[in-house]
Amino acid sequence: MTTLTERPRGARRLPGPRPAASGPARLRALLAWHALLAVALAGLLIGAAVAGFGPRGTSGTVIGLLLVALLAADIAALPLLARRRHLGRVLSLAVSYLGFLALALLLLQEIGAFTGLDALGATFIRGVPFLIVALLAFVAGGIGERGDLPGPLARPARIVALVALAGMLIAVGLLPALLTLVQRLADPVALGLLAGVAVFGFFARMAWSERTADDFATTSTQREGLDGLLYVSPNVLGFLLFFVGPLLFSLYASLTDWDLFSTPVFIGLDNYIQILSLDVAAGGELREGFREVLSAGGLTVGARDPLFWISMRNIAVFAVLAIPLAVLPALLIASALNTKVPGMRIFRAIYFVPTVAGVVGVTLIWKQLFNATVGYVNYGMSVVAGWFGATAPQPQWLSDADIVLFSLVIVFVWQYIGYNTILFLAGMQGLPADLYEAAHLDGASGWQRFRYITIPQLAPTTFFVVATTGIFALQLFTESVILFSNFTPPGSGPNNAALTPVGYLYQEGFQRFSPGYASAVAWLLFFVIFAFTFVQFQRQRAAAEGV
Amino acid sequence: MAIVTGTRRTGILSRIGLYLVLGGFALLLLFPFLYLVGGSLKAREDVFSYPPQVLPREPRTADVGGEPRPLFTVDGRELALLGEEEIGRFAPPDDLDAIVEVPTGDVEPTGGYTDQQTAVVDGEEQDLFDVPVDGGVVPMVEREVFEVGRFAAPDDPETEVLAPVEQAVAVERIGARPGNYREVLELQTLDRSLTNTLLVTTLVVAGTVFTSVLGGYAFARIRFPGRTAAFLVYIGSNMVPFVIILVPLYQLMVAVGWVDSLAALVFPFVFNAYGTFLMRQFFVSIPKELEEAAFVDGASRWTILWRIFVPLSRPAIATLATFMFLYAWNSFVWPFIVINAGNTENHVLTLSLQVLGGRAADSPNLVFAGVAIAVVVPVVVFVLLQRYFVENVATSGIK
Incomplete structure (x- = not known):
């Protein structure tokens, strides 16, 4: 390694071909491997195209494109490898490594390793005591920890945790499960995949080896780059497979007419036009194909897709109420919490609990609290009204179309207000204390300090809090599904009064089986969320510059 | 301040x-x-x-004649309810105001059950009953029937008091029914959901920590081509709401045959941009001298990562683990879509609770027991790890 780093930087680029005969056997093996792979891949692709085997439809297209890309990289690697260029080694590594991973995943899929998780669900309970021991050991290891110095229990705690984890694996029956998987390898397809994994792995290892690196005169910067790519690869590949890929596909799907059972047909922006078409009629009839969304003062607004607009109207009303109510009180409470009096840590922990406890659970509690006849909400209102000699209205929180959005607002605000308080508090604790001292000396009142120091200084925190609250609010779905489970489709509420955009997306994508249309709804919702965040960001910038 | x-x-x-x-x-x-x-x-x-x-609360009882009887407050006294009786209000057909109250068990149809006589009252034909009045029997029509309770003081069961049960207030005491928990676990296979949730959560936490530590280390310490661009994409992806990829991710699950399987709840979620970002931010703050010394001693990157960086990163790892724990444990929308409602074997807790909650009118107490189980685990984990979590969530978000 050291000899290489001392080599002059330009040395690698010296002109003049190296005699191929002097190339080591490793290089010839790599060249042969890539040539063979190119032939095999080309044969596979041509065969699939001509004879028509392999998967059809969208997944067939995607797999085909990936294989073409792999083939292109493989062919490109050949001349570069022969000339011992670094890029050739990189391409060779990429082809072998990606092929290795893909085949390994296919093999695991073939022998049922992934869906085998379901069987573990039955036996996992036996591992739970071990898991708890491991968690407690982890917590104990942190006792007495100060900054970078580990606590006195760190080492024994780590051993206990590792032993407990091993115990868990044995207790849940991982060994028999692995044996079953090994037995399933005795199958022609699985054996073929296994051989492929071995071959790709072998050549990946060969191209990665230290001696190959020396053959290619790899510099330390290049070594570092390859290291980085290797370390980041699990994360990036998973991210591509489960996030970027679906995201791009969603964009494509939104431009198609697709009923899930046939191949998608590209229709351009038709889905978006269908969703967004509006018509306004003053007193008269709406145009053909438009249905009423709302009417006020003689004006009737109609849409081709009224449900989308109803869901948008609902979420707009919801957001206008829920976001300020979940943010403004949090700001006030945070400024009260921001003191050095004892017990604040306990309050901070308590305020987090509604967010931590899980939406489904807490919404089920609220469902009972909202019970119109025996629920605490209506009872509480009567008690309070009774103090003033009045009678409180007893709203039907779960079935009155005019009320249901407020029920959702209450549950949402209750969930996020404590969380927002903690975020504000953290922001306040980062503010410079000398500003307050100066203001205090100048005779500024508590309110003035809050208004003219805290608020402007806190603008970045406020942006973050408002943006996250807004992003959660605009994606409202779970709360409505739980509160209004007895309506069809789930969560729509009486007369669709609780229908949210995500609920509508769910309806289109998973109940009416039009994923293309649902994807268009999703992208429109994304646009709304993005616009909301962007406006908040602009406001924050303006506020920060105004200081 | x-x-x-x-x-x-x-x-x-x-x-x-x-x-x-x-x-x-x-x-x-x-x-x-x-x-x-x-x-x-x-x-x-x-x-x-x-x-x-x-x-x-549960009703209090008193022992009367060897049997437990519920206690009620009647006219300010605590009395045991011995039984209920149906009382009829009867009146002669020619004088409807002369009402007598007699237990319906004491009257018999006038003329026998098969051949009951009738009388016309208010233009309607009504059955006549033989009602015992002052030692004699008078045929009367039935005006009204109501239930009363037969109450008696527990120490004097012979002296009975008749009073409407609805107006008596049950004497209660605080009494818990922990049996609800056992009952709900057997219902809806909630016990299986619980272990499924534990399994999914454990795997998501472990997988995310592993990939995030590797990725975060690469982003923080190793210079590789495309690092800045990839990192920007990662940060940007935090802004994209999950619901955008709901439809295509489901299609992907269909393509690989993971619909209805716990695999669909685990593997798509162990590659987390937020986790990578969190670990990267923490690793960047670790002084370079520590690893340089190890490099000189010939340690590999792998060793340095697991022997130096990871032990120093307890707070960040605990934060990420808590975050992913809460996320996986509480996630609902994705399981709701990808796990079939009928296949209870592979339900997670949130799904079972949703199904159970749909039937809340039958047994809200059992729903509560189920919710309590689902809520207590994340709350306990949070309380144990909040030392790390509260501070990091609060500060990392703002940077």
């Missing part, structure tokens, strides 16, 4: 006011949980009693 810098004289008062405000707010946030715990220990009818109460 505004309060700290206030004058000393108002210190005590404002501190009391502060605690009142903060305590009231805490109570507001905690009250539904108190109601939850109480409700999970109630009998079914108790949940529907009015006014609503937090603590579970």
